[in-house]
Amino acid sequence: MKKVIFASLMVAATTVNASDIMLSKTIKPDLRSKIERDLNLIEAFKFKSDANPETLKVMGLSSLNAQTVTEWLNARVNYIISENALSFFNLLIKRVVFVETKNVDFPNSKIIPYSMDKQIVQNGLNAEGGFTVMSNIGSALYLAGKQQSQVYGMKVSRGFLHKSEKVAVTSPRAGIIQIGEGLFAQELTVNKENPDALANSIFRLGTFFHEARHSDGNGKSLSFMHTNCPEGHDYAGMPACDENLNGPYTIGTLMMAEMAKACDEDCSEKDKETLKMLVLDSASRIMKMTHKGEKATAWDASPESL
Numbered sequence: 001m002k003k004v005i006f007a008s009l010m011v012a013a014t015t016v017n018a019s020d021i022m023l024s025k026t027i028k029p030d031l032r033s034k035i036e037r038d039l040n041l042i043e044a045f046k047f048k049s050d051a052n053p054e055t056l057k058v059m060g061l062s063s064l065n066a067q068t069v070t071e072w073l074n075a076r077v078n079y080i081i082s083e084n085a086l087s088f089f090n091l092l093i094k095r096v097v098f099v100e101t102k103n104v105d106f107p108n109s110k111i112i113p114y115s116m117d118k119q120i121v122q123n124g125l126n127a128e129g130g131f132t133v134m135s136n137i138g139s140a141l142y143l144a145g146k147q148q149s150q151v152y153g154m155k156v157s158r159g160f161l162h163k164s165e166k167v168a169v170t171s172p173r174a175g176i177i178q179i180g181e182g183l184f185a186q187e188l189t190v191n192k193e194n195p196d197a198l199a200n201s202i203f204r205l206g207t208f209f210h211e212a213r214h215s216d217g218n219g220k221s222l223s224f225m226h227t228n229c230p231e232g233h234d235y236a237g238m239p240a241c242d243e244n245l246n247g248p249y250t251i252g253t254l255m256m257a258e259m260a261k262a263c264d265e266d267c268s269e270k271d272k273e274t275l276k277m278l279v280l281d282s283a284s285r286i287m288k289m290t291h292k293g294e295k296a297t298a299w300d301a302s303p304e305s306l
């Protein structure tokens with residue numbers, strides 16, 4: 001499940017209320033309104049006052065409320081693009097991904113991300129087992145560019161008759177997140193009887209926070225890449241585990257738990273149980289030992305940038 005990978009003519013780009021996240025015009029209206037609904041929800045989310053100190057520490061926040069978490073998300077997610085944004089046609093004919101600058105000296109250019117010596121390519125497109133519902137394309141493009149000493153750019157559609165916005169990927173914080181219909185698939189729906197149930201949004205938002213963490217890091221910690229889960233793990237052999245203590249799965253676990261905690265009245269017992277299981281599933285992907293046999297630590301989250 002984790003896998004994740006990811007209008008009107010008068011206004012060029014739809015902005016989600018207070019947040020500055022831009023949804024590409026190629027996202028179908030139905031999917032768009034569902035995504036906007038989730039984002040609007042987090043902007044007004046009523047967290048319980050007793051936030052887990054670990055949540056604050058890992059996220060680098062002094063308090064946990066709708067505004068602080070929305071800002072946290074906005075710093076890491078700037079654009080949401082559709083699942084066909086990187087289709088063969090779009091890449092080859094429309095050239096949505098292009099080389100912005102060649103022969104660029106990247107910071108930490110000799111440093112390979114910690115989890116990467118094992119897996120050749122972990123580009124986020126299919127980095128997490130299961131089917132892909134969300135992925136951080138921005139950080140994947142930054143990493144790909146860094147390996148080739150060039151800066152990639154990406155065109156994000158602003159709609160018919162409008163010039164697309166060109167985003168130069170000069171940092172893992174480019175914040176281009178791809179979302180597919182799969183995010184709203186039955187398999188990933190906590191409460192299948194009521195699509196609008198708060199628990200459903202909580203799970204999806206947990207995924208959002210997970211994905212946002214991939215916009216962080218530098219050198220060894222760049223984009224907080226996953227590692228293959230070890231033998232005996234439910235996801236053995238799949239790059240669906242973290243070998244640090246503050247990566248995407250930690251963020252997703254903590255944030256989902258914080259949101260679930262606030263869902264006492266609005267979630268059914270069954271929904272709460274399911275959320276609890278999903279929190280545990282996410283937590284089970286946080287490895288205490290790395291694939292190099294070292295004790296897992298918290299990685300440096302500050303994002304590198306050109």
Ligand SMILES: [Zn+2]
Binds near residue numbers: 214
């Ligand atoms: Zn991930």
